[in-house]
Amino acid sequence: MFDLVMFDLDGTLVQTAPEIADAVNDLLREQGLPEVGEDLISTWIGHGTRELMTQAYAFSAQIAVDTVRRAGTMDKLMPRFTVFYEQRCGTRSRLYPCVLESLRALRQAQVRMAVVTNKEQRFTTTVLMAHQIRHFFDMVIAGDTLAAKKPDPLPVRYCLDALKVPAARALFVGDSQIDVDTARAAGVPIWAVPYGYNLGHPIAQARPDRIIPTIAAVAEAVAAGAPHACTA
Numbered sequence: 001m002f003d004l005v006m007f008d009l010d011g012t013l014v015q016t017a018p019e020i021a022d023a024v025n026d027l028l029r030e031q032g033l034p035e036v037g038e039d040l041i042s043t044w045i046g047h048g049t050r051e052l053m054t055q056a057y058a059f060s061a062q063i064a065v066d067t068v069r070r071a072g073t074m075d076k077l078m079p080r081f082t083v084f085y086e087q088r089c090g091t092r093s094r095l096y097p098c099v100l101e102s103l104r105a106l107r108q109a110q111v112r113m114a115v116v117t118n119k120e121q122r123f124t125t126t127v128l129m130a131h132q133i134r135h136f137f138d139m140v141i142a143g144d145t146l147a148a149k150k151p152d153p154l155p156v157r158y159c160l161d162a163l164k165v166p167a168a169r170a171l172f173v174g175d176s177q178i179d180v181d182t183a184r185a186a187g188v189p190i191w192a193v194p195y196g197y198n199l200g201h202p203i204a205q206a207r208p209d210r211i212i213p214t215i216a217a218v219a220e221a222v223a224a225g226a227p228h229a230c231t232a
């Protein structure tokens with residue numbers, strides 16, 4: 001059914017908000033600013049950690065996002081965020097239900113897999129290694145791997161080209177409007193999970209081709225009756 005499945009990372013494979021919030025608050029505290037709650041921080045996940053930190057800083061310092069951008073505040077602060085997030089990566093993130101079972105079933109069915117995330121490469125690698133799932137993926141495209149990131153279709157087109165899979169034989173699985181826009185722009189079907197971080201909105205608003213309760217639905221579609229597919 002599909003020769004290649006491309007997965008989003010944050011909010012689709014891994015619940016990363018708890019430790020991202022820890023790192024954001026490590027930095028805000030160091031700056032003498034008030035902390036921000038995890039629920040609000042999770043609505044800023046999607047465009048990479050620099051954008052997320054820009055939003056969090058503006059909110060906490062009660063200044064306009066544009067002002068933070070214009071002042072170049074993140075040029076100064078992102079090296080510190082990197083230190084904090086590196087320490088936090090893998091401490092409080094969790095694989096979502098059925099992820100491990102489904103990746104195993106897909107590999108058994110010889111489906112190729114990729115990660116296409118807007119998270120920066122260094123953190124992406126750390127998160128994948130921390131959860132021991134790096135080896136499932138033929139390709140990992142992070143937010144700073146190529147000249148453009150999601151919702152630009154470039155990362156998806158790059159995967160299709162590199163793995164020599166036509167768009168119609170591929171599937172994108174994500175958690176956000178960004179993923180829907182990316183997949184559509186690349187002509188790839190898009191299924192979405194409802195439990196992730198869709199910029200604070202219900203996933204139905206993004207109108208994916210299908211909303212699936214967990215990624216076990218992907219394994220079931222590809223490898224009907226896969227013995228290890230999770231039924232939770």
Ligand SMILES: O=C(O)COP(=O)(O)O
Nearest residue numbers: 009010046047048117118
């Ligand atoms: O790091 C982010 O902001 C988003 O990451 P994602 O593309 O894996 O959801």
Ligand SMILES: [Mg+2]
Nearest residue numbers: 008010011175
């Ligand atoms: Mg996501």
